[in-house]
Amino acid sequence: MYDIIEVAKQAKETTITLANATTEEKNDALELIASELIKQQAFIVKENKLDIESAKEKRMNDSIIDRLRLDEQRINDMSTALKQLVELEDPIGTVADDWERPNGLKIKQVVVPIGVIGIIYEARPNVTVDAASLCLKTGNAVLLRGSSSAIHSNKAIVKVIQSALEKSSLPVNAVQLIEDTSRETAEKMFRLNDYLDVLIPRGSKNLIDTVVSKSSVPVLETGAGNCHLFIDETADPDMSIEIAINAKTQRPSVCNAIETIVVHSKWLEEYGDQLINALYDHDVAMRADDKVVEMRKEIPLATEEDWHTEYLDKIVAIKTVNNVEEAITHINHYGTKHSEAILSENNDHIVSFMNQVDAACVYHNASTRFTDGFEFGFGAEIGISTQKLHARGPMGLKALTSTKYRLYGDGQIK
Amino acid sequence: MYDIIEVAKQAKETTITLANATTEEKNDALELIASELIKQQAFIVKENKLDIESAKEKRMNDSIIDRLRLDEQRINDMSTALKQLVELEDPIGTVADDWERPNGLKIKQVVVPIGVIGIIYEARPNVTVDAASLCLKTGNAVLLRGSSSAIHSNKAIVKVIQSALEKSSLPVNAVQLIEDTSRETAEKMFRLNDYLDVLIPRGSKNLIDTVVSKSSVPVLETGAGNCHLFIDETADPDMSIEIAINAKTQRPSVCNAIETIVVHSKWLEEYGDQLINALYDHDVAMRADDKVVEMRKEIPLATEEDWHTEYLDKIVAIKTVNNVEEAITHINHYGTKHSEAILSENNDHIVSFMNQVDAACVYHNASTRFTDGFEFGFGAEIGISTQKLHARGPMGLKALTSTKYRLYGDGQIK
Numbered sequence: 163m164y165d166i167i168e169v170a171k172q173a174k175e176t177t178i179t180l181a182n183a184t185t186e187e188k189n190d191a192l193e194l195i196a197s198e199l200i201k202q203q204a205f206i207v208k209e210n211k212l213d214i215e216s217a218k219e220k221r222m223n224d225s226i227i228d229r230l231r232l233d234e235q236r237i238n239d240m241s242t243a244l245k246q247l248v249e250l251e252d253p254i255g256t257v258a259d260d261w262e263r264p265n266g267l268k269i270k271q272v273v274v275p276i277g278v279i280g281i282i283y284e285a286r287p288n289v290t291v292d293a294a295s296l297c298l299k300t301g302n303a304v305l306l307r308g309s310s311s312a313i314h315s316n317k318a319i320v321k322v323i324q325s326a327l328e329k330s331s332l333p334v335n336a337v338q339l340i341e342d343t344s345r346e347t348a349e350k351m352f353r354l355n356d357y358l359d360v361l362i363p364r365g366s367k368n369l370i371d372t373v374v375s376k377s378s379v380p381v382l383e384t385g386a387g388n389c390h391l392f393i394d395e396t397a398d399p400d401m402s403i404e405i406a407i408n409a410k411t412q413r414p415s416v417c418n419a420i421e422t423i424v425v426h427s428k429w430l431e432e433y434g435d436q437l438i439n440a441l442y443d444h445d446v447a448m449r450a451d452d453k454v455v456e457m458r459k460e461i462p463l464a465t466e467e468d469w470h471t472e473y474l475d476k477i478v479a480i481k482t483v484n485n486v487e488e489a490i491t492h493i494n495h496y497g498t499k500h501s502e503a504i505l506s507e508n509n510d511h512i513v514s515f516m517n518q519v520d521a522a523c524v525y526h527n528a529s530t531r532f533t534d535g536f537e538f539g540f541g542a543e544i545g546i547s548t549q550k551l552h553a554r555g556p557m558g559l560k561a562l563t564s565t566k567y568r569l570y571g572d573g574q575i576k
Numbered sequence: 577m578y579d580i581i582e583v584a585k586q587a588k589e590t591t592i593t594l595a596n597a598t599t600e601e602k603n604d605a606l607e608l609i610a611s612e613l614i615k616q617q618a619f620i621v622k623e624n625k626l627d628i629e630s631a632k633e634k635r636m637n638d639s640i641i642d643r644l645r646l647d648e649q650r651i652n653d654m655s656t657a658l659k660q661l662v663e664l665e666d667p668i669g670t671v672a673d674d675w676e677r678p679n680g681l682k683i684k685q686v687v688v689p690i691g692v693i694g695i696i697y698e699a700r701p702n703v704t705v706d707a708a709s710l711c712l713k714t715g716n717a718v719l720l721r722g723s724s725s726a727i728h729s730n731k732a733i734v735k736v737i738q739s740a741l742e743k744s745s746l747p748v749n750a751v752q753l754i755e756d757t758s759r760e761t762a763e764k765m766f767r768l769n770d771y772l773d774v775l776i777p778r779g780s781k782n783l784i785d786t787v788v789s790k791s792s793v794p795v796l797e798t799g800a801g802n803c804h805l806f807i808d809e810t811a812d813p814d815m816s817i818e819i820a821i822n823a824k825t826q827r828p829s830v831c832n833a834i835e836t837i838v839v840h841s842k843w844l845e846e847y848g849d850q851l852i853n854a855l856y857d858h859d860v861a862m863r864a865d866d867k868v869v870e871m872r873k874e875i876p877l878a879t880e881e882d883w884h885t886e887y888l889d890k891i892v893a894i895k896t897v898n899n900v901e902e903a904i905t906h907i908n909h910y911g912t913k914h915s916e917a918i919l920s921e922n923n924d925h926i927v928s929f930m931n932q933v934d935a936a937c938v939y940h941n942a943s944t945r946f947t948d949g950f951e952f953g954f955g956a957e958i959g960i961s962t963q964k965l966h967a968r969g970p971m972g973l974k975a976l977t978s979t980k981y982r983l984y985g986d987g988q989i990k
Binding site: 177178181182261263267269276277353355359360374375378380381383398401404408409412516517518520521522523524525526527528529531532533537538539550551552554555564565566567568569570571572573574575576 | 592596681773774790792812826930934936942963966969
């Protein structure tokens with residue numbers, strides 16, 4: 163039987179060395195991985211083919227097979243991303259806070275790695291390199307648990323990473339793959355509190371919900387995005403249509419794309435036709451409430467289900483409201499606390515919306531598509547947190563760190 | 577059947593109002609609670625007597641009964657603590673970070689409340705006021721789940737708090753008691769992910785372990801403290817003995833008291849007798865490894881169990897090591913990542929210890945008894961976190977906050 167505890171123990175044993183590795187040592191290791199990926203490209207592509215073939219045999223859909231595929235270009239991209247990561251500032255060892263107590267005790271809050279991070283993800287082998295490298299940069303050990311459909315690719319990539327680590331001064335066991343992708347082993351992973359400091363699920367809502375409900379290891383929830391665009395009465399019509407089209411169609415499959423347009427009834431009366439025509443021009447299917455349907459009989463009536471749905475496709479729901487309060491109520495009820503936008507020129511409405519909508523990111527007069535670690539300027543992203551503890555919104559390197567208090571005295575007693 | 581979901585819903589409904597309450601409104605509410613507690617002292621004491629009587633009938637031990645007891649003095653103390661809380665700075669609304677992207681998008685990271693906080697605690701009715709007031713100060717709603725043995729006291733206190741809230745501009749349902757203390761209701765509380773943003777268990781290791789293993793709601797783990805004092809070869813003998821006595825005996829029942837003294841064999845040879853005599857003088861019982869027992873035959877040999885035990889009593893284990901590395905290894909193996917101290921004049925050893933010991937607080941030349949929100953100068957404490965996510969070490973008001981990104985654009989699309 164696969165011994166996940168042994169693997170986790172080996173990860174934990176590397177944490178002191180990793181926590182004390184210098185920025186230079188960590189960057190050297192990342193550079194070595196970057197060049198090893200290029201050197202062993204043929205091997206990775208060969209192993210990846212096994213996964214692709216088996217996916218085709220299982221008649222998986224084309225978009226899944228495309229995400230699974232690794233070719234020279236994609237491996238080059240991974241390697242380039244590693245080099246960009248080298249350039250980023252290392253948060254470890256920085257002093258977050260520093261003060262002295264009246265009794266002379268000096269307190270320093272220092273940024274330290276979290277320890278061992280578990281990543282559970284689906285059939286995207288690029289996550290293997292991505293997650294491993296972000297963890298290494300922040301001095302964390304990582305246990306990777308990918309999907310069975312990418313097992314050959316993941317094994318190949320981790321082998322390449324470990325061969326690079328062997329040449330580096332970082333421990334080889336800092337990056338390990340859970341090779342057994344059975345449900346039993348996953349369930350054991352959820353109970354590894356003695357060895358694992360955090361679990362990060364990356365993938366579908368289903369995967370995330372399973373991890374959240376079953377894991378006793380603390381979870382960093384990277385959630386689904388049922389995002390809304392609220393077009394207020396005073397919203398500029400051209401800007402509104404441009405942002406609606408961008409937020410819906412620029413990349414419909416991602417979590418920061420919008421799923422529902424909430425529109426003020428007065429704006430709808432005046433510019434609704436223009437908006438709907440523009441959506442048609444961009445091949446967007448619509449579901450809408452009766453007010454919209456009255457105007458455009460060809461649009462099907464939205465059901466309760468629609469307001470909850472993250473389509474991740476060229477489909478949008480349209481909901482009419484009579485004021486900003488109704489918009490806020492709808493969004494707080496159906497939203498997933500990810501990204502929500504108001505387009506408005508009314509300052510009171512903007513303030514109400516920005517204060518009262520409960521989401522990781524609230525926007526005024528901009529597309530929700532900017533909820534992303536790179537767009538925020540973090541230079542890296544481990545996911546977008548929709549929970550409120552530890553990190554909220556796009557998570558860069560800092561989200562992979564903890565702190566530790568160092569107290570310096572000269573004999574203080576209480 | 578008790579409808580905990582209804583109670584949780586009512587709590588959630590207050591969150592927008594609470595999040596937008598001004599500091600003045602929140603402080604006014606705290607002042608009102610402070611004076612209402614004094615006005616209704618007789619009522620609280622009367623209800624508390626019911627709990628005390630029932631505890632006596634159940635032959636609970638004296639220290640539990642003492643913790644349960646509320647008298648005029650203790651209610652006065654609660655009221656005073658509330659007034660001190662009013663004086664503390666309100667973290668809500670402060671800007672944690674603020675920058676502009678090349679495309680002109682302005683990003684503001686603002687400190688916001690977490691939302692609804694659940695507190696699960698044992699027979700200490702003072703926690704009811706304490707937890708509720710810290711949550712209110714930070715604009716959070718709170719669901720309090722105390723123990724059945726304090727139910728009359730808790731009901732009385734929450735009634736008093738709510739009568740004060742009625743006179744304030746904060747919603748009454750911001751503070752609610754889960755009146756059903758059954759296990760079934762607790763289990764439901766662990767699954768309230770739709771309404772509850774975080775659960776904080778306060779009490780025994782047993783309680784905390786249950787919450788951690790069963791809750792799908794994120795948990796802020798306030799853990800046990802198996803704390804160590806390492807006396808290195810070069811440690812000043814007088815300072816070492818003074819700190820050892822303070823860290824063990826000043827208040828043995830708390831989590832930041834030490835449980836094991838790890839001592840360098842050379843220091844032991846020279847000053848061991850002095851240390852052991854001092855411990856005897858303070859009525860401390862000892863368990864030790866063979867090296868110490870060889871020296872003082874009357875001390876019983878420590879078992880493996882002893883190194884793991886948080887005695888919370890006037891008992892200490894003594895472990896001999898030959899160098900700082902052995903000390904670090906022992907502490908990282910048996911410690912609970914709470915508070916660990918080194919007494920040493922050797923700079924290399926100090927640096928190794930401070931860097932390599934994995935704990936929320938690491939001390940040089942000071943007693944571990946300072947791991948405490950008040951001693952840190954936070955002015956309040958909701959507990960001491962021994963986990964690495966969100967907050968680590970003593971948690972003040974800031975630990976009860978989250979952040980939210982506000983993005984301001986003028987039509988930005990991706």
